[in-house]
Every structure is written in structure tokens, then in C-alpha cells.
Amino acid sequence: MVVYRFLLTPRWLGILALTLVAAAVMVLLGNWQLDRYHARTAINERIDAGLRMDPVPLRDALPAPPGGNGTAGPAPAAERAWTKVTATGRYDTSNVILVRGRTVDRKVGFEVVTPLVLADGTAVLVDRGWIPPAPGGDATAQPPVPAAPSGEVTVTGRVHLSESGSVAVSRRDGRLETRRIGVTQLAGELPYPVHGAYLLLDEQDPAADPTFKGVPVGYTNNWQNFGYVVQWWIFAAMTLFGYGWVARREARRLAGPVEERPVDRAAEPAPRDGDPVRAAR
Incomplete structure (x- = not known):
């Protein structure tokens, strides 16, 4: 986890703050649309009840x-x-x-x-x-x-x-x-x-x-509001996921390429007479 210490730098802390604010705003917009969905659903239910009721x-x-x-x-x-x-x-x-x-x-x-x-x-x-x-x-x-x-x-x-x-x-x-x-x-x-x-x-x-x-x-189009709820909440999740993906990519860049282990030729078994590998050498 040492490689993720860069997340504590001012630049990355600022990016995190903006990400959290953006996600929070999207969640609030989704909640607002959810309230509108419930309000419009109630209107449609009253319309249906009025059709069925006795005057x-x-x-x-x-x-x-x-x-x-x-x-x-x-x-x-x-x-x-x-x-x-x-x-x-x-x-x-x-x-x-x-x-x-x-x-x-x-x-x-x-x-x-x-x-x-x-x-x-x-x-x-x-x-x-x-x-x-x-x-x-x-x-x-x-x-x-x-x-x-x-x-x-x-x-x-x-x-x-x-x-x-x-x-x-x-x-x-x-x-x-x-x-x-x-x-x-x-x-x-x-x-x-x-x-x-x-x-x-x-x-x-x-x-x-x-x-x-x-x-x-x-009738009110309440399902349109429900679609907006799902849309805003998905955007919020994508914003958080995007921050995590960018942070992980930055961590891998800072870690650098993985060095290959050197091959110890002395540890290899000695080839036998007639071995095609010896002949190739």
C-alpha cells in the first residue's frame, strides 16, 4: 500500500473532494427525481380512484x-x-x-x-x-x-x-x-x-x-422520473468508479515495470552427449 501514498498529496486530495461532491450532487438529484416519481404516482393513483369511485x-x-x-x-x-x-x-x-x-x-x-x-x-x-x-x-x-x-x-x-x-x-x-x-x-x-x-x-x-x-x-409520466433516478445514481457510481480506476492506473505507473529475474546458467543441468541443445550451441 506504500505506492498509494500519492493519494494523500494535495492534488489528489483535491481530486477526491471534487469526486465526492460530484457524486453527492448526483445522488441528491436522483433523490429529487424519486420524490417527483412518488408525487406523480400519487396523482395517477388519484385519477384511477376517481374513475372507480361513486360520486x-x-x-x-x-x-x-x-x-x-x-x-x-x-x-x-x-x-x-x-x-x-x-x-x-x-x-x-x-x-x-x-x-x-x-x-x-x-x-x-x-x-x-x-x-x-x-x-x-x-x-x-x-x-x-x-x-x-x-x-x-x-x-x-x-x-x-x-x-x-x-x-x-x-x-x-x-x-x-x-x-x-x-x-x-x-x-x-x-x-x-x-x-x-x-x-x-x-x-x-x-x-x-x-x-x-x-x-x-x-x-x-x-x-x-x-x-x-x-x-x-x-396521466403524468411518472416512469420518466424513475428513469432519471436510475440515471443519476448510475452517474454517481460511475464517478466514484472512475476515481478508483484513475488512482489505480497512477499507482501502477509509479510502481514502474516489473524486472525480469536473471537466468542462472550455472544452475542449469549439464547437457548430455548428443543433446540437440549442445549441438545448437
């Missing part, structure tokens, strides 16, 4: 908005996302919201969101489904929107958290338009308190217009 009353998943008109209530707890709920009220057809730039089956169109006003005067936004743009126009051409049922409507849908990001809300041809379903921003355009999440419609009584296509639920 519960809206109030069991969403607290009532405590503020006044034009305000949004608190967002539900994360574990309440994708809960299947049922609610009864009347659609406010004077405040239909068109969410443009939404893709279903590789086609760009609009999601139609309509406030459902409940008996207590509050409302919950209901994503009634996807429709294509107006025929002959581009992807931003406002489509003809199928009329919402008049009178009392009972909807069954899954709780969808408000979409993040600040996006302008405008009114065009009597309809609100936006790019994201941001409940807080949309609530500011409406004349009643709004619940802090919206519903992705599954069923409706009276039945929904067949023009609407159901908005698919987006």
Missing part, C-alpha cells in the same frame, strides 16, 4: 367560497383532486367561457366551460367538453357552441385543480375567452362567488349534446 356531493370535496361576487374560494386539498362529485344547479349561459388552443385527438379546438349556479347562489365551473373551431376558419375561429340545457341540471364530474399561469381573459362576441382555466382569474369576470376548482364533466342530466368530445384525463 359524492360537491361539498364533500370543495369548500364553499366564503367571499363575495367575483371571488374564488379556496383550492381543495391535493388529495381531493380527481374526486368524482355530483352537483345540481342551472347553467349560466350568459357567461360561457371558451378556452382556445386545446388539443383532443391531435386536433386544436376549444373547451367549453360554463358556470353552474347552485341553489345557494355560488357557482362551480363545469368543463362541458371539447368542440372544433368554426368550419372554414383557423384554430382561433369561434365555433357555434351547443346550447346548455335550460332549467335544473345535475352534473357528475371529477374535481380538476385550477390551471396555473397568468393568462388574460377577454370577452368576444358575448363570450369569455382565455387560454387556461384559471379559476381565480375567471371568477373576477363573473357576478357570483366561484368554487376554487372546476369540474371535468363525465355525465349530465339532461344529457349533454353529442357534439362535445370528452376531455381526456392527462
Whole structure:
């Protein structure tokens, strides 16, 4: 082990420190991706649970908005996302919201969101489904929107958290338009308190217009995060292995070539007469 004393020199101690820091950072990055894998797995499990469960009353998943008109209530707890709920009220057809730039089956169109006003005067936004743009126009051409049922409507849908990001809300041809379903921003355009999440419609009584296509639920790609976990941890192991390999190569270089032992000719047995070796000599 004397040959490895060079590892105690300042240069090699510095290399070791950098190696350990790099490996530690890679392990931490792997742990971070592992946390994201668990979080995304939990989301997918909630989506599956929402598909299987029986619907519960809206109030069991969403607290009532405590503020006044034009305000949004608190967002539900994360574990309440994708809960299947049922609610009864009347659609406010004077405040239909068109969410443009939404893709279903590789086609760009609009999601139609309509406030459902409940008996207590509050409302919950209901994503009634996807429709294509107006025929002959581009992807931003406002489509003809199928009329919402008049009178009392009972909807069954899954709780969808408000979409993040600040996006302008405008009114065009009597309809609100936006790019994201941001409940807080949309609530500011409406004349009643709004619940802090919206519903992705599954069923409706009276039945929904067949023009609407159901908005698919987006599962998270949790296995991609798991792949990153394995990748970062392998990189950490390779970094440590590389340090050991370089150190061993340096030790062999310092040790120098192995000298061959000299052949003692005197110790060789004397060749006999007629021995081909003697004849060769």
C-alpha cells in the first residue's frame, strides 16, 4: 500500500473532494427525481380512484367560497383532486367561457366551460367538453357552441385543480375567452362567488349534446422520473468508479515495470552427449 501514498498529496486530495461532491450532487438529484416519481404516482393513483369511485356531493370535496361576487374560494386539498362529485344547479349561459388552443385527438379546438349556479347562489365551473373551431376558419375561429340545457341540471364530474399561469381573459362576441382555466382569474369576470376548482364533466342530466368530445384525463409520466433516478445514481457510481480506476492506473505507473529475474546458467543441468541443445550451441 506504500505506492498509494500519492493519494494523500494535495492534488489528489483535491481530486477526491471534487469526486465526492460530484457524486453527492448526483445522488441528491436522483433523490429529487424519486420524490417527483412518488408525487406523480400519487396523482395517477388519484385519477384511477376517481374513475372507480361513486360520486359524492360537491361539498364533500370543495369548500364553499366564503367571499363575495367575483371571488374564488379556496383550492381543495391535493388529495381531493380527481374526486368524482355530483352537483345540481342551472347553467349560466350568459357567461360561457371558451378556452382556445386545446388539443383532443391531435386536433386544436376549444373547451367549453360554463358556470353552474347552485341553489345557494355560488357557482362551480363545469368543463362541458371539447368542440372544433368554426368550419372554414383557423384554430382561433369561434365555433357555434351547443346550447346548455335550460332549467335544473345535475352534473357528475371529477374535481380538476385550477390551471396555473397568468393568462388574460377577454370577452368576444358575448363570450369569455382565455387560454387556461384559471379559476381565480375567471371568477373576477363573473357576478357570483366561484368554487376554487372546476369540474371535468363525465355525465349530465339532461344529457349533454353529442357534439362535445370528452376531455381526456392527462396521466403524468411518472416512469420518466424513475428513469432519471436510475440515471443519476448510475452517474454517481460511475464517478466514484472512475476515481478508483484513475488512482489505480497512477499507482501502477509509479510502481514502474516489473524486472525480469536473471537466468542462472550455472544452475542449469549439464547437457548430455548428443543433446540437440549442445549441438545448437
